[in-house]
Amino acid sequence: MRDIHVGRIMTTEPSSVRADESAFEAQRLLADGNMHHLPVIDDAGRLVGIVSSSDFVKLYLLKGKPGKATVAHLMEEDPVTIASTANLRDAATHLSAGGFHALPVVEPDGTLVGIVTSSDLIVHLLQQIPRGDGSLRDPPPTDADDDTPPTGGTIGADDSAARTLLKLRDRNRVLEEVRQAAELYIRSGNGEHEHSVLIKRLADARMREDTPL
Numbered sequence: 188m189r190d191i192h193v194g195r196i197m198t199t200e201p202s203s204v205r206a207d208e209s210a211f212e213a214q215r216l217l218a219d220g221n222m223h224h225l226p227v228i229d230d231a232g233r234l235v236g237i238v239s240s241s242d243f244v245k246l247y248l249l250k251g252k253p254g255k256a257t258v259a260h261l262m263e264e265d266p267v268t269i270a271s272t273a274n275l276r277d278a279a280t281h282l283s284a285g286g287f288h289a290l291p292v293v294e295p296d297g298t299l300v301g302i303v304t305s306s307d308l309i310v311h312l313l314q315q316i317p318r319g320d321g322s323l324r325d326p327p328p329t330d331a332d333d334d335t336p337p338t339g340g341t342i343g344a345d346d347s348a349a350r351t352l353l354k355l356r357d358r359n360r361v362l363e364e365v366r367q368a369a370e371l372y373i374r375s376g377n378g379e380h381e382h383s384v385l386i387k388r389l390a391d392a393r394m395r396e397d398t399p400l
Contacts, residue, residue, distance in 0.1 A: 191275045196311045197292050197301035203228045206235060210256040214243050223363070224289035226299050227262045233297040236262035237289065240363065268293045271300050275311070278303050364388050 203226045204213045213225055217240055227236035242261040269278055269290045281290055282305050292301035368381070368388040375381040 191311075193269060193273045193275060193278050193292060193303055194271070194301065196275065196307045197303040198307075199301045201226060201299070201302040203299060204238070204258050205229070206257065206259040206262065208258050210243070210246055210258055210261055211254065213238060213258050213261075214240075214246075217243075224302065224304070225258075226291045226302060227258055228299050232299060234266070234268060234291050234293050234299045236264045237266040237291060238262040239287075239289070266291060269303065270295070275308065279308055282308065361388070361391050364391070 202216060202220055202222065204216065206227050206229075217223065217225060223240045225238050226234055227238060229235050236258075238258055238261050242263070245261050246256055267281055267285055267287065267290065269281060269292055271292050271294050273292075278290055282288065288305040290303050291299055292303060293299055365385070365388045368385040371381045371384070
């Protein structure tokens with residue numbers, strides 16, 4: 188992993204938004220593209236921020252009219268980035284040290300050229316773990332609900348690491364469900380049904396936290 192260039196797994200020419208664009212349009216873009224992060228760039232293509240799916244909870248906490256909110260109201264300015272010359276070990280170090288799951292990849296002048304996520308690293312790692320017979324695995328399933336590691340061969344230390352990574356991905360999915368439930372609860376005006384759903388999602392998250400990795 189140390190010598191593999193980050194460009195091998197990053198998404199090139201990622202979807203992005205401008206700071207003055209509508210926050211609701213950015214939210215729609217995330218939903219339509221099944222994405223969780225959107226880099227924010229200026230007119231020259233330089234990175235100025237990033238917005239994630241969890242940031243949109245802020246829309247319903249803003250005073251005034253949320254419909255007039257822009258990306259600038261929600262985005263994180265000066266996010267942690269990684270250089271286009273970096274390797275996967277650099278990316279893994281940044282992602283494991285911070286409370287975030289995406290790294291914009293930039294040129295020295297700040298121009299956005301890609302984005303790499305914790306999921307990208309997990310997929311790459313799983314593809315490199317050999318089976319018991321020494322053959323490489325097929326690409327893992329993309330369904331976030333499927334946390335079953337690829338089959339074939341004996342379970343060893345590498346398979347244990349893969350299981351741990353998949354469990355972490357599952358926990359991230361549960362936390363995303365909590366965020367969505369919280370958003371619906373706020374939008375409903377603290378509705379009883381939405382409150383029940385939120386309580387259930389929180390219980391699921393606690394159960395995952397109590398489960399050893």
